[in-house]
Amino acid sequence: MATTTALRPKQRARAAHSFARPRRSPLLTALTGLILIYSLVPLAWLVINSTKSQESLLSSFGLWFGDGFSLFSNIKDTFTYNDGIFLRWFANTLLYVVVGAGGATILAVMGGYALAKFDFPGKKGVFAVVLGAVAVPGTALAVPTFLMFSKMGITDTPWAVIIPSLISPFGLYLMWTFATDATPTELMEAAKVDGASELRTFFQVCLPMLAPGIVTVLLFSMVATWNNYFLPLIMLKDPDWYPLTVGLNSWSQQALTAGGDVIFNLVITGSLLTILPLIAAFLLLQRFWQSGLSAGSVKE
Amino acid sequence: MNTKHGRLLRAVAVSVVAALALAACGGSDGDKSSSTGGAADVKAALKKGGTITVWAWEPTLTKVVKDFEAEHKNVTVKLVNAGTGNDQYTALQNAIKAGKGVPDVAQIEYYALPQFSLAKSVADVSSYGASGLDKTFTPGPWASVQQSGGIYGLPMDSGPMALFYNKTVFDKYKVAVPKTWDEYVDAARKIHAADPKAYIANDAGDAGFTTSLIWQAGGQPFKVDGDKVKIDLSDAGSKRFADTWQKLLDEKLLAPTPSWSDGWYKGLADGDIATLTIGAWMPANLESGVKAGAGKWRVAPMPQWEAGANATSENGGSSLAIPTASKNKALAYAFMDYATAGQGAQTRVDAGAFPATTKQISDPAFVDKKSAYFGGQEINKVLAASAADVVKGWSYLPFQVYANSIFNDTVGKAYVSKTKLADGLADWQKKSATYGDQQGFTVN
Numbered sequence: 001m002a003t004t005t006a007l008r009p010k011q012r013a014r015a016a017h018s019f020a021r022p023r024r025s026p027l028l029t030a031l032t033g034l035i036l037i038y039s040l041v042p043l044a045w046l047v048i049n050s051t052k053s054q055e056s057l058l059s060s061f062g063l064w065f066g067d068g069f070s071l072f073s074n075i076k077d078t079f080t081y082n083d084g085i086f087l088r089w090f091a092n093t094l095l096y097v098v099v100g101a102g103g104a105t106i107l108a109v110m111g112g113y114a115l116a117k118f119d120f121p122g123k124k125g126v127f128a129v130v131l132g133a134v135a136v137p138g139t140a141l142a143v144p145t146f147l148m149f150s151k152m153g154i155t156d157t158p159w160a161v162i163i164p165s166l167i168s169p170f171g172l173y174l175m176w177t178f179a180t181d182a183t184p185t186e187l188m189e190a191a192k193v194d195g196a197s198e199l200r201t202f203f204q205v206c207l208p209m210l211a212p213g214i215v216t217v218l219l220f221s222m223v224a225t226w227n228n229y230f231l232p233l234i235m236l237k238d239p240d241w242y243p244l245t246v247g248l249n250s251w252s253q254q255a256l257t258a259g260g261d262v263i264f265n266l267v268i269t270g271s272l273l274t275i276l277p278l279i280a281a282f283l284l285l286q287r288f289w290q291s292g293l294s295a296g297s298v299k300e
Numbered sequence: 301m302n303t304k305h306g307r308l309l310r311a312v313a314v315s316v317v318a319a320l321a322l323a324a325c326g327g328s329d330g331d332k333s334s335s336t337g338g339a340a341d342v343k344a345a346l347k348k349g350g351t352i353t354v355w356a357w358e359p360t361l362t363k364v365v366k367d368f369e370a371e372h373k374n375v376t377v378k379l380v381n382a383g384t385g386n387d388q389y390t391a392l393q394n395a396i397k398a399g400k401g402v403p404d405v406a407q408i409e410y411y412a413l414p415q416f417s418l419a420k421s422v423a424d425v426s427s428y429g430a431s432g433l434d435k436t437f438t439p440g441p442w443a444s445v446q447q448s449g450g451i452y453g454l455p456m457d458s459g460p461m462a463l464f465y466n467k468t469v470f471d472k473y474k475v476a477v478p479k480t481w482d483e484y485v486d487a488a489r490k491i492h493a494a495d496p497k498a499y500i501a502n503d504a505g506d507a508g509f510t511t512s513l514i515w516q517a518g519g520q521p522f523k524v525d526g527d528k529v530k531i532d533l534s535d536a537g538s539k540r541f542a543d544t545w546q547k548l549l550d551e552k553l554l555a556p557t558p559s560w561s562d563g564w565y566k567g568l569a570d571g572d573i574a575t576l577t578i579g580a581w582m583p584a585n586l587e588s589g590v591k592a593g594a595g596k597w598r599v600a601p602m603p604q605w606e607a608g609a610n611a612t613s614e615n616g617g618s619s620l621a622i623p624t625a626s627k628n629k630a631l632a633y634a635f636m637d638y639a640t641a642g643q644g645a646q647t648r649v650d651a652g653a654f655p656a657t658t659k660q661i662s663d664p665a666f667v668d669k670k671s672a673y674f675g676g677q678e679i680n681k682v683l684a685a686s687a688a689d690v691v692k693g694w695s696y697l698p699f700q701v702y703a704n705s706i707f708n709d710t711v712g713k714a715y716v717s718k719t720k721l722a723d724g725l726a727d728w729q730k731k732s733a734t735y736g737d738q739q740g741f742t743v744n
Contacts, residue, residue: 055591058566143394150398237355237382237391237401253384255589256560258457258581258616259359259653262589264562 050074050272054265074269081251081266086273088240089247093226093274095158096243100165101221108168108217109210112175113202117183130176133169139230146234160235161243165225171217178213179206215288219281226278244274337630339429342637345630349374352632355382355392356407358456358618360651364644368635371643377635385409389701392623396421402625404632408453409618410444411508411696411704414524417452418698422621424450428633436641440614440690441656445621448526453621454640455656457648459579460686461512461615463600464586466593467675469498469574477600481544484603488553491574499555502573503548505715506559507707508616509577513541515613515694517605521729522697529697529736529743533725540605542721549714549721556715565589577602579615580683584652587673594672599679602686612686613694617656654683661687699739703732 045063051071052060060066078086115126145164149155154163183206191201207214229245236242239250252267254260354365354377365377380403382388389412395401408416416422430451434442441455465477470487473494478484488500503509514521519537523530532538548554555573557563567573569592576582586593602612620636622629638644645657655661661684670676697703710731711724736743 055569058562058569058590059592146394147398150395150400153400155398155401233383233387234391234394237380238378239381250381250383253357253387254359255562255565257357257359257384258459258579259584259651260357260588261359262565262585264565 046268046272046275050265050269052265052268054263057265057268070265071269074265075273078266078269078273081263085239085247086244086270089242089244090273092158092241093243093245096161096165096228096232097222097225100162101218101225103162103166104168104171104221104225105214105218107166108171108175108221109207109214110202111172112177112213113179113183113206113210115172115176116179117185117188117206130169130173133167134173138164142231142234145231149235155235156237156241158241161228161232161241164231165221165228168217168221168224171221174217174220175210175213178216179210182209182213212288215285219285219288222281223278244270248274337633338427341630342428342634345628346372346375346634348631350628350631351376351378352404352626352628352635353378353380354405354407354620354635355380355388355403356405356620357381357384357388358407358648358653360648360653361639361644363651364639364647367643367647368638371638372634375631375635385412386701386705389415392416393421396623396625399625402623404626404628405620405622405636407456407618408621409616410441410455410614411511411700413445413453413619413621414447414696414698415701416621416623417447417450418527420624422452423624423626423629424452425454425622425629425633425636426451428630429637430454430633433641436658437656438658438661438687439692440687441617441619443692443694444614444617445619453619454636455617455619456640457581457617457653458656458687459581459614459616459654460683460690461516461577461579461602461612462682462686463602464576464578464582465598465600466568466571466574466596467598468596469571477598478603479601480607481603481605485544485547485553488548489551492551492553498572498574499567500548500553501575501577502555502557502559502564502567503545503715504556504558505708505712507704507711509559510541510707510711511696512613512615513545513577514538515691516602516611517541518611518691520693520695522695522700524695524698527741529733529741531697531729531733531736531744533729534722538725539722542725546714546721554715569593571596579617580654580686581616583654583671583673583679587652595675597674598677599674599682601682610685610689611691612689614690617654697732697736698741699732699736702735703728706731706735 041063048063048065049057051069051074052066053068053070053074056066056068056070115123141164146155146160149160149163154160187205188201191205196205227245228243229249232241232243232246233249236246239247242250248267248270251263251270255262255264349372352375354361356379361379365379369375369377382391382403388407392403392406395403406422408422413422417424433454437455438458440460441458445451445453445455463477469475469491470477473491475487475490476483478487484500491498491500511521514533514537517537517540519535519541521531521533521535521538523532555567557567557573564573568576568586568590583599586597590597601610604611620640622632622636626632639648641657645655645660649655649660649666655666660666667680667684668678669680671679707728710728711721713719713727714721714724733743
């Protein structure tokens with residue numbers, strides 16, 4: 001992988017405009033700029049407005065700071081409101097991400113590897129099922145899953161969120177394609193000739209080579225689980241098990257009802273705090289993510 | 301209690317409810333034996349103790365639950381906020397359909413109660429002692445929980461309507477506080493002419509508000525007799541409302557801000573929305589959500605359709621009801637009775653809720669209370685008077701939750717396009733009737 005991309009600019013060095021030194025296009029630059037603004041404005045809005053109190057939130061211009069700087073008191077209130085329920089939601093989200101997204105990654109890696117490297121009857125059928133599953137949005141399955149889970153008696157428990165999160169058809173498909181390219185069959189055969197068992201070949205020889213793919217799948221399922229809203233909304237009724245998404249929405253809905261305590265400022269600050277871990281995860285794992293993405297799409 | 305939700309979510313919710321309501325018609329598998337109990341059972345259940353689950357979003361119940369548990373040490377009440385309004389109804393229908401995870405007590409708004417009571421999803425609680433409570437509650441809410449001789453819930457709060465207005469705006473532009481809806485239209489013109497950013501009110505199309513105004517105008521567009529339903533959204537009351545409101549729409553005198561949005565709270569705070577014709581539960585929301593409005597707002601009686609009259613209607617408000625699938629109805633009733641008719645009623649009024657009980661609403665400590673937010677005005681005098689003047693004979697559809705969900709797609713057009721309000725109402729009637737027929741009712 002790394003060597004082939006490094007070669008590319010050299011191969012095209014004679015061309016006037018290369019991959020490394022592309023032709024300038026004002027139109028494309030403007031378009032990219034627009035998209036950049038489009039994606040950054042909500043973020044800027046969030047940061048700016050998390051510094052406002054509930055009162056100045058309604059009395060100041062949305063895209064600029066109001067009077068007073070209440071970020072720290074907002075953060076303090078977010079963590080302490082309603083006996084610190086925000087921290088509980090934070091812990092729940094972490095639990096769902098670690099067990100759900102972590103489990104989904106492990107399953108996808110093992111399944112994808114097996115599908116890429118072993119031949120068995122019915123493989124085409126599995127392929128069709130996985131591809132079909134990629135096409136079905138999770139939201140569409142939420143209600144049937146709810147009815148099924150409630151027959152099993154596990155709605156309103158963390159399992160109701162974790163179990164569906166364990167399944168990631170897209171992750172499986174990505175690992176499948178990735179493993180096909182990234183783990184040379186020759187190398188696996190060499191390992192076996194040297195006396196390594198199937199398990200040892202997988203864990204010690206192939207797994208390190210799959211690392212970029214694993215990180216990609218991990219990030220994908222982390223984001224999906226972290227942002228999961230509709231599934232926990234349907235499954236959970238007990239606020240003690242809410243993830244942040246559903247919890248923040250319940251705070252926001254306090255404004256919709258008679259006698260409700262209106263806390264838009266805490267909803268905004270809470271949202272800011274909610275996206276920080278995701279931003280951190282992206283910055284730390286960015287390199288892997290990029291190479292993993294291209295590995296999934298480029299057929300070498 | 302009005303609620304606004306994302307349209308998409310609402311559409312999803314409604315289709316789920318619809319599907320489940322259909323399915324629910326098919327089977328009847330609840331054990332009927334447990335549904336008949338008496339007052340003695342309630343006492344026995346309290347003695348025995350146990351755990352009940354309550355689904356409610358009303359914030360004042362938290363304290364009520366604590367007090368109740370302190371008084372009855374062997375009873376545990378799990379108070380769960382399963383969503384506000386529609387979200388909770390969807391969850392409740394889901395649970396009823398699945399037959400598992402059904403709460404023992406659920407908060408249900410008056411407009412939505414017939415949908416649950418007619419399907420027998422909530423139990424008739426007359427025999428537990430509710431039939432002896434007819435002097436306990438104010439007439440409006442008490443009528444709202446009854447359906448063909450049964451009592452399907454206990455009123456928790458009420459929303460007799462009044463005109464909340466921003467006095468500073470009216471003073472600034474020297475506009476008199478309107479006493480009739482015609483004066484209201486005039487006031488709307490004056491305010492908007494004086495400040496193009498200011499409107500007399502916001503209205504982006506709100507089913508609850510529209511039906512409340514038709515109610516006040518003497519309309520009875522929904523009539524229910526068993527499974528025979530009559531919808532007539534062109535009766536005299538509905539027409540009266542449509543004619544007046546059409547003027548406000550034609551002259552663009554209403555701010556297109558949806559209620560309960562952040563823009564709405566902003567408008568209420570900075571004077572761009574000068575009045576609110578809304579239920580008596582509003583003061584608590586103004587105090588918590590519109591802090592900047594302190595000292596500016598006042599309460600006046602609802603504008604009248606005929607000068608000198610004093611007709612009002614209810615807007616929002618909810619009951620507590622016991623789902624038929626509850627396994628512990630007697631204990632559930634004990635809590636419900638405590639929360640609505642017992643000590644809980646006072647606790648909730650102290651926390652800012654508007655009472656549905658005659659005792660609290662006529663209590664001098666309540667009526668004569670001066671509100672600092674409203675510049676020292678004794679607002680409860682106006683609000684309690686409104687509760688006594690609610691026009692009788694109103695009923696909601698047994699599928700009002702669905703009907704309200706399609707309000708924006710029908711009547712709502714009049715707010716955003718050239719469609720006339722009367723045509724919108726006719727369309728609403730047609731689509732609601734079609735749905736009613738599909739649900740097994742005989743409509744019109």
